[in-house]
Amino acid sequence: MPKHSFDVAKLAKEKGNKAFEAEDYATARLLYSQAMKIDPSQYIYPLNSSIANLKLERWRDAESNATTTLTLAPDHLEALFRRGLARTELHQWSQARQDIQACLDRGGCSVKGYAVLDAITRFEAASSPNPISDRSDDSRSETLGTFPLDDLPGLAIRDSKVDGKGVFATREFKKGDTILCEEPLLTVEGRSLEECTVDVEAVLRKMSPENMAHFLSLHNAHAGGCCAGTLPHHAAEIFQSNLIMLANGRRGVCSNASRFNHSCMPNANHTFDSATGKLRIYAMGAIREGEEISIMYKQSDGYHMNCKPRTERQADLQKLYHFTCACAVCTLPDTGAAQASDARRVRISELADRITRVLQADSESGYVLPDFVECARIFREEGILEGVEEIMTVTVALCAFHSDWASAKYWAEVTYRMLVDQFGEGSELKDFSKCIFQPKSIPYAGLGPQKDFSGFRLD
Template structure:
């Protein structure tokens, strides 16, 4: 397969070359009336990715723009980048599975170049532009960046079949992110700006320039003022990580070269606390990987912690940083027991069931995992030769081969006998594909942990490649209409699950192993390696329309929210008619089981509140306002619960 060449010298936005895209009215852009489609050249679909990037880059560079216009252009540029990015995701509408890793690599390189070319300004303008989507599904440059990060993370921590490709893309993605971080170094961390007040009914909308899918406008009853509460819950946050069930691919057997041992530098995993920091020229150098207890515990089980221990595959450097926080990890918060693990009656093995009614947003489970492992640590041992010469299947096999003894070491040598029994009793859907027993259990039960930005310092080693297996967490079965969402809390080193809908006593509680916005075909493909075909309501009743709804719900709701803030709230001729498609989508999302924060559903109260307020429908406005309040408070609590106190480094 051919790699599409990058832009030629002189084609960047600084070159002064004529923009190859239609010119769009600046006023329309600032008002938010211009559509991305209007800005795309007619032959967009036929252009190579590199050419699209070149055109988008040129487009951003049109004229000498300042302030708002520049920011808006940056946002548009980012949106286009996001579109490009989406198109490069394997399995997405126009994603081309084989080309995508290369396209992805090219995009990353080009974006990096754009930053190299100048442009703190670009970064600044983009990130303070109109939106700060956290999944890149239609947001700005910042969104696109996070999206790269996320893809890198998902690929890095994702299926075996993706590992080969991911390893080729990750270094450039990481490089890019590093640049981003550096360029943004002087910018204020917006997690500190948690509240921005605006006058209620002043028609100005929220003052802060930031917007995030997980934000809700919170309307204070006592003051009559609208307040923004940044209630980031299950989505990526600065101090909380979303857990993603890992969609492991199956490994097809393919012969490995006879001299396969020459393709890896075998990783030495040291015993607990026995791998000292290596210091060279006064600097700590990255030493061997270790498997360590969190919290520390002697090997003989004599002082085991009632909250459980995690065997953590990490580096001594990262370990030292974490343990330098006095009192870390904190004890687990106590929550009333409301679940039980028991056999299901539908042949799906064990499952987790509610022992009482559970309300939406209630904590369901807090658990320190048995094991946190890093596939990236293993991948790091592959030589360049391996990455270049081996097929994806061979890389996957090599990963399985190299991982098994390391994971076995953690289970056999380090887990307490009780934890080992529990771990070994977990399901294994990888008995026939060449995975060893322990690796098979890990693949069946691991949740990817997006530690990026959450475990500062861990970024430096395997921030994007960690996964966790837990005693109860790994017993949740899958549904495309999940009941719980989850996060990883660093301060207690726990996986946390909370209800995203009301759960009835006695019913089984499901998580999703796939992306909620994937089509049925994409979901089934991701689930295949788990050895079952999903027959949840959403899969059984799937139609092209429900597929579409899943793909667009989050983007659409964010777009409406932004229109409600920026356009409708200023329109003197606004009528309730604007709500017709919105209310219909809301109804369809409820029917589809997409009535969750992750799907964008929790944005509706704010949209409704703003429109009813503007058209003067007081009763409906009050209704939306109290829902907004309720959801805002609940999400803030969830955030508090899922993200603990930040650590110091």
């Protein structure tokens, strides 16, 4: 491996050692297990995992780890000794004795070795040995099961018709209800994904062992085998597979939010509160008990995924996340309904491009107001709820710019109602509520030629 490459497996082992020293053996075990998965060529990772499993009384797992170590490093004394301990607890007396004796024959610690041999002899002679108590099936320290989403009220992980596992509602959610609120495991500046990789590495080095275990337990959509050539990219691939756009172009990864499947017509959306540093997923409409909760994946700001026909959306998702979308929109039969959906989304793209050209060129901005209204209507007709309020926010500003205070107030009220559905009444909306009662306070209000937009309304 090149000297400059980022060895995330080694870092996971080091974080595991810190957790072990703090007697957090479950987290240590998870980190050692992830290191083994990332780079199975190193014997030290299963060796460390074996002692963590012994501490957790996971005898079968400890035996398996020690055996893996011996496959990679035959005659390793500590691996022989630990396997002997595990087999002793599993009442495999003969095999345990062979391991301990082999350890002694190769120069292992005689005090510890003979003490275990004496214990094995006593156990064999006992008329009724203690029952085997093996915790290898304990889900508390079993990869993803360590961090069950089922602990969160109203949510559960179940098999999904869309893709693998998904997040399901165990109660009803109303429009605007908070589904999940959590602090991201990491956040990085929103430059290119390649530049973000350097920031991810820096954050991981400072991350706590438990959060590191959370991060490494997340899905890697790009994993094609843990050969040495992929090791430098493993952390970046997990980041790219699970990133969520936050505020001001920042990207982040969340332990629980990463469990939600994608839909091109999601029933939930997310916002990020920079003041609290927390991501909030909220219902964009009524969600029934037992219904899967979905969000829309995107790796940059904007509506690029919304604005493409089905074949292009699926190609993008396959390239970025290696799955074929099977949401309600993408599985429409090749009939008029599917063609109409594609046409609406392409029209959104055309309108967005035209609006952008006009605004960037400082052209007559009043001419694009009908485009904003049409775009908002199409979003609603297509069932795309995310982003409509942003379109309307610009509409408010345009009306105020051209001194149409009645229209500015109308669009502000419509947008405010949508934002209340998302956030509830709160401090986030104080500044926006001023637009309703004081439209002249909007930046650039009244600076353009006066126009009347009373003929443009959403309904």
